[in-house]
Each structure stands twice: as C-alpha cells, then as structure tokens.
Amino acid sequence: MSQEAxxxxxxxxGALGTIIEWYDFSLYVFLAxxxxxVFFPGAxxxxxxxxxxxxxxxxxxxxxxxxxxxxxxxxxxxxxxALLVSAAIxxxxxxxxxxxxxxxxxxxxxxxxxxxxxxxxxxxxGGEYSGILVYLLETATVRQRGLVVSLAPAASGIxxxxxxxxxxxxxxxxxxxxxxxWGWRIPVLLxxxxxxxxLFLRTSLEETPAFRHMRETGRISRRPVHDALTRARGAVxxxxxxxxxxxxxxxxxxxYVPTFLESVVGTAHDxxxxxxxxxxxxxxxxxxxxxxxxxxxxxxxxxxxxxxxxTATSVPLFALLTASGGGWVLLAAVLLAVAAGAWCAIASxxxxxxxxxxxxxxxxxxxYNVAVAIFGGLSPLLATLAVEATGxxxxxxxxxAxxxxxxLPVVLRLPxxxxxxxxx
Numbered sequence: 001m002s003q004e005a006x007x008x009x010x011x012x013x014g015a016l017g018t019i020i021e022w023y024d025f026s027l028y029v030f031l032a033x034x035x036x037x038v039f040f041p042g043a044x045x046x047x048x049x050x051x052x053x054x055x056x057x058x059x060x061x062x063x064x065x066x067x068x069x070x071x072x073x074x075x076x077x078x079x080x081x082a083l084l085v086s087a088a089i090x091x092x093x094x095x096x097x098x099x100x101x102x103x104x105x106x107x108x109x110x111x112x113x114x115x116x117x118x119x120x121x122x123x124x125x126g127g128e129y130s131g132i133l134v135y136l137l138e139t140a141t142v143r144q145r146g147l148v149v150s151l152a153p154a155a156s157g158i159x160x161x162x163x164x165x166x167x168x169x170x171x172x173x174x175x176x177x178x179x180x181x182w183g184w185r186i187p188v189l190l191x192x193x194x195x196x197x198x199l200f201l202r203t204s205l206e207e208t209p210a211f212r213h214m215r216e217t218g219r220i221s222r223r224p225v226h227d228a229l230t231r232a233r234g235a236v237x238x239x240x241x242x243x244x245x246x247x248x249x250x251x252x253x254x255x256y257v258p259t260f261l262e263s264v265v266g267t268a269h270d271x272x273x274x275x276x277x278x279x280x281x282x283x284x285x286x287x288x289x290x291x292x293x294x295x296x297x298x299x300x301x302x303x304x305x306x307x308x309x310x311t312a313t314s315v316p317l318f319a320l321l322t323a324s325g326g327g328w329v330l331l332a333a334v335l336l337a338v339a340a341g342a343w344c345a346i347a348s349x350x351x352x353x354x355x356x357x358x359x360x361x362x363x364x365x366x367x368y369n370v371a372v373a374i375f376g377g378l379s380p381l382l383a384t385l386a387v388e389a390t391g392x393x394x395x396x397x398x399x400x401a402x403x404x405x406x407x408l409p410v411v412l413r414l415p416x417x418x419x420x421x422x423x424x
Contacts, residue, residue: 059118060377066126150291239367318397
C-alpha cells in the first residue's frame with residue numbers, strides 16, 4: 001500500500017470511529033421515554049424521563065476523568081493506542097447494556113446497573129472524540145485540515161442517523177409493548193457490533209507523523225495533563241468555550257429534539273423520530289461542506305457567522321417545533337441540525353489547532369470533555385426541567401442562544417489557524 005493510500009485509509013478509519021460515540025449517546029436520548037418505562041416503571045408522566053436523563057447527565061461527569069486518563073495515555077503512548085483502548089471499552093459497555101435486565105426482573109439493581117454502564121461509557125468517550133480529532137488533524141495536509149477533520153462530526157452524524165433510524169424501524173415494526181419488553185435491545189446490540197467492527201479496523205491504523213516526530217526528538221512529556229494545563233491554559237479555555245457551544249447545539253438541536261417533540265409537544269414517537277431522521281441526514285451533508293468553508297474562508301469568520309445564526313434563530317426555531325403543521329416542524333428540526341452541524345464541523349479543526357503537539361491530546365481532551373459534561377450531558381435534563389418549571393416551550397432555545405452569545409468575545413479574539421503549519 002502506498003503512503004498516500006495508507007493516509008486515506010487512516011483518515012477514513014479514524015473518522016468512522018465517531019460513529020460509535022454519537023450512536024450510543026444519541027440512542028440513549030432517543031430511547032429515554034422507553035428507558036423510563038423499563039427502568040423506572042414506578043415514576044409517573046415525565047418524572048421517569050427526568051430520572052432517565054438524570055442518569056445520562058450524571059454519568060457525563062466521568063468524561064473529564066476519562067479525558068485526563070486518555071489524554072495522558074495519548075500524549076505518552078500515542079494516538080493509535082488510546083483509540084484502541086477506548087473502542088474496546090465502548091464495545092463491552094454496549095454489549096452489557098443490551099443484556100441488562102429490566103426493573104421488573106431485578107428491581108432497583110436495574111437502574112443502578114444502567115448507571116454503572118453509563119459511567120463506563122462516559123469514561124471511554126473521554127478520550128474518544130478528542131483522540132479522533134487529534135489523529136485526523138495530524139494526518140491531514142495543511143490546506144485540507146478543516147475538511148478532513150470535519151469528517152469526524154460528519155461521521156458522528158452517521159452515528160446519530162443510525163441511532164434514530166434503528167429506533168424508528170424498531171418502533172414501526174413492533175408494538176409498544178414489544179418495544180418495552182425486548183425491542184429496545186436491538187439497536188443497543190447493533191451499537192455493540194459497530195463498536196467491535198471499529199475496534200478491528202483501528203488495529204490497522206498507523207501512528208500520526210506529528211507524534212512519531214515528537215517521539216523521535218525526545219519531546220514526550222512525563223506529565224502531559226499537568227503540562228497542558230500549565231503552559232496551554234489559554235488554548236484549554238478556548239477548547240472549553242467552543243466545545244460548550246458545539247455540545248449544547250448538538251444535544252439540544254439534534255439529539256434532544258425527538259424527546260422534546262414527544263414529551264413536551266405530544267408528537268407521536270414514530271413521527272418525532274422521522275423528523276429527526278430527516279434533519280440528521282441533511283446535517284450529515286452540510287458538515288463536510290462547512291469544513292471546506294472553514295478551509296476556504298478561515299476559522300474565525302466562519303465560527304463568528306455560525307454563532308450569530310445560533311444566537312438569532314434558536315428561540316424562533318424551538319417555537320416553530322411546537323407548530324401544528326408537520327412541514328413547519330420538519331423545517332425547524334432541519335435548520336437546528338444544520339446550524340449545530342456547521343459549528344461542530346468548523347470547531348473540530350479550530351480547537352486542536354490551538355495546541356502544540358506535546359499538549360494537543362491532553363489539552364483538547366480536558367477542555368472538550370469538561371464542556372461536554374456540563375453543556376452536553378446536562379442539557380437534555382436541564383431543558384426538560386426548564387420547560388416544566390417555566391411553562392416556556394422555547395426554554396431550550398433560550399439556553400442555546402445564551403451560550404452562543406456568550407462565546408462571541410472568545411471567537412472574536414481567536415487566532416486564525418487555517419492553512420498554517422501546526423504548532424510544535
């Protein structure tokens with residue numbers, strides 16, 4: 001295999017890895033109403049959904065721990081090794097989730113076991129997405145970094161699409177009683193199979209040129225996390241802010257939408273999943289175009305334009321989701337997904353470009369995962385609670401617009417990194 005062909009294979013295999021992380025976490029949110037009935041049958045109404053999303057939110061606190069562990073490992077032992085370990089943990093956790101007995105079978109141990117599995121997943125993905133971004137960034141050519149790295153959030157869109165699609169198919173083919181009894185296990189088991197396939201493919205990955213050069217020149221840090229937090233504090237802060245916007249945009253604008261439509265608006269489960277499937281498919285097409293846009297026009301300007309769109313449109317679009325006409329609901333879902341996908345695509349290269357090679361994995365993993373733990377894992381729960389407490393159906397849109405607005409000063413001061421050599 002030629003070097004160019006090997007590079008292309010590495011890019012494809014590396015990008016495909018994000019499918020599993022986003023498949024799993026999207027699937028959990030999509031299955032939240034079903035999980036509420038399976039693991040919290042004693043809860044009434046929306047209380048079961050809140051309890052289910054509470055597990056989802058608290059388990060996200062394991063992500064910063066995983067970020068520290070995988071950041072240290074990835075900057076010490078290599079990007080490839082870290083990606084192999086994280087994929088193995090995710091495959092085992094998903095298999096355990098598919099085999100998990102219900103509350104009717106083992107009582108309170110069922111939700112406790114679900115929580116333990118979510119903690120394992122949170123720990124594993126603490127190094128997963130950030131590791132993939134670093135791998136793609138260090139593999140791509142200088143003029144195509146935005147496009148190549150945007151393949152990671154694009155592949156995450158594939159994961160979300162597979163999650164919503166598999167859930168929609170199961171819901172359409174089985175009765176509600178069958179879905180609650182055993183049907184929900186089918187898409188979870190599919191995730192375990194996908195994770196095992198990704199693990200196998202990653203065994204063929206080569207280490208990135210940047211890490212090999214760092215190892216050959218003896219620049220590997222003994223304490224990568226400590227050094228990143230000491231000498232790259234500004235870059236870690238930028239990673240946190242940009243990731244906060246991407247997290248809340250993705251989790252509220254894409255993965256939370258079917259739950260919002262079902263639990264708040266009262267839309268039928270299969271109809272809500274259909275709108276989200278179409279919106280995610282459109283987002284999947286827009287994401288690499290946004291990465292190309294960031295290469296052509298620069299990171300700062302494209303991020304600024306997208307932040308302004310998120311600030312101005314999030315509230316009106318959530319209001320439109322409550323409209324009675326299916327066409328208006330679909331339009332709102334598509335526009336929310338497109339804005340979220342565009343931000344994630346541009347930020348996926350802009351964030352790791354802020355770091356030098358020695359700090360890149362650790363610094364990105366810490367900044368990204370702390371933001372995701374707060375603004376990603378908590379967002380669906382806080383949005384549901386906000387709607388319940390205020391009676392405002394547009395409360396999720398207010399949350400999203402506020403975070404995008406607060407990020408504007410950071411975006412305006414962002415150094416331009418497009419088409420420039422990576423920092424050493």
